[in-house]
Amino acid sequence: MSNNLPSYLDISKDINSNLSDAIETMHPDKIAILVDENTKKYCLPHLHLSVDAQIEIQSGEQHKTLDTCSHIWKQLTAIGCTRKSLLINLGGGVIGDMGGFAASTYKRGMPFINIPTTLLSQVDASVGGKLGIDFEGFKNHIGVFQDPVRVIVNSEFLASLPERELKSGFAEIIKHALIRSEEQWEYLNGHSFEEMDWNEIIPKSIAIKNEVVEADPREGGIRKILNYGHTVGHALESHFLDSNTPLLHGEAIAWGMILENDIAVEADILEKRARDEINSFIRSNYELPHNLPNYESLNDHLLQDKKNDALGIRFSLLKKIGACAHDVLVEEALLKKILK
Numbered sequence: 321m322s323n324n325l326p327s328y329l330d331i332s333k334d335i336n337s338n339l340s341d342a343i344e345t346m347h348p349d350k351i352a353i354l355v356d357e358n359t360k361k362y363c364l365p366h367l368h369l370s371v372d373a374q375i376e377i378q379s380g381e382q383h384k385t386l387d388t389c390s391h392i393w394k395q396l397t398a399i400g401c402t403r404k405s406l407l408i409n410l411g412g413g414v415i416g417d418m419g420g421f422a423a424s425t426y427k428r429g430m431p432f433i434n435i436p437t438t439l440l441s442q443v444d445a446s447v448g449g450k451l452g453i454d455f456e457g458f459k460n461h462i463g464v465f466q467d468p469v470r471v472i473v474n475s476e477f478l479a480s481l482p483e484r485e486l487k488s489g490f491a492e493i494i495k496h497a498l499i500r501s502e503e504q505w506e507y508l509n510g511h512s513f514e515e516m517d518w519n520e521i522i523p524k525s526i527a528i529k530n531e532v533v534e535a536d537p538r539e540g541g542i543r544k545i546l547n548y549g550h551t552v553g554h555a556l557e558s559h560f561l562d563s564n565t566p567l568l569h570g571e572a573i574a575w576g577m578i579l580e581n582d583i584a585v586e587a588d589i590l591e592k593r594a595r596d597e598i599n600s601f602i603r604s605n606y607e608l609p610h611n612l613p614n615y616e617s618l619n620d621h622l623l624q625d626k627k628n629d630a631l632g633i634r635f636s637l638l639k640k641i642g643a644c645a646h647d648v649l650v651e652e653a654l655l656k657k658i659l660k
């Protein structure tokens with residue numbers, strides 16, 4: 321399974337040797353590196369690299385904006401970057417998505433390398449070519465599909481990551497296992513969070529995402545199984561965004577998976593036994609958020625989902641461990657019963 325990695329992705333044991341190999345092949349005329357205050361402090365010291373510019377932005381989803389892009393484009397312009405220059409994005413999904421977008425649109429496209437430094441960005445954002453920024457309150461509203469020249473994944477960066485961020489990324493690892501690999505699920509379910517061997521799990525998780533993306537690059541069909549847990553998850557995420565205790569993406573997805581499994585059982589798609597096994601594993605790893613929203617508020621957010629059509633809300637639901645259905649229409653009465 322882990323052989324099935326994208327050709328542009330290195331599972332790295334030595335970040336500096338991978339990076340210098342990549343740079344040697346490219347011969348860039350200028351090199352800029354994009355960091356935020358955390359990756360500057362914790363990740364940049366790992367790199368032995370001389371650059372023409374270090375572009376620093378503030379961390380956080382609220383800075384994944386056109387204004388920040390402007391700042392990046394100005395700095396690239398100031399040092400005279402051309403289409404033969406290189407931007408290295410060192411950070412989590414925000415830096416990867418936004419730095420990649422800024423590079424892809426600068427002079428109609430300058431090459432970039434992503435070095436994902438959060439678990440979430442290593443197993444999820446590292447593959448699939450989706451780049452972009454938020455706009456007017458809409459997530460990833462402006463963007464392009466473009467693969468980086470290289471993605472270098474090195475688990476050593478995770479040592480400085482707060483446990484809550486680590487758990488957030490872990491939710492996508494759980495998701496990948498459940499939709500596609502019973503074998504990976506057996507491993508996860510058989511170990512405590514503290515025992516997880518990231519070097520074992522991460523390449524497998526990336527390979528699962530890559531298989532799905534390669535089968536359906538533009539999300540016409542099968543790629544939608546990656547949205548498992550995300551229909552209810554996004555609704556929870558939006559709800560808590562309005563409150564003063566926002567959930568991390570993966571935390572929302574963890575609870576999204578639990579509730580969507582209940583929906584799948586109720587809709588006779590998933591067996592109770594599998595649901596119980598999965599849900600108790602997730603519950604043991606994630607604390608239930610306080611002040612869960614009522615059905616009406618959750619339903620308001622569900623109705624906003626991009627995947628809906630005139631007939632109603634469409635879900636990606638598990639059929640069993642390792643297999644997922646997509647475009648499942650769920651009746652409102654059933655939804656109400658579960659989400660109440």
Ligand SMILES: NC(=O)c1ccc[n+]([C@@H]2O[C@H](COP(=O)([O-])OP(=O)(O)OC[C@H]3O[C@@H](n4cnc5c(N)ncnc54)[C@H](O)[C@@H]3O)[C@@H](O)[C@H]2O)c1
Pocket residue numbers: 356357358359362363379380381384411412413414415417437438439440441444445446447448449450451460477478479480481482485488569
């Ligand atoms: N392109 C895709 O396919 C894709 C997939 C999933 C998510 N995303 C995007 O990714 C973003 C979320 O990514 P994320 O969860 O990585 O969040 P993030 O980029 O905001 O990083 C989380 C926090 O961790 C800090 N950080 C990063 N690396 C660190 C390290 N090694 N040590 C200590 N602190 C570190 C960051 O500064 C930030 O404060 C969202 O914008 C989402 O839309 C994109």
Ligand SMILES: [Zn+2]
Pocket residue numbers: 444492550569573
């Ligand atoms: Zn996700």
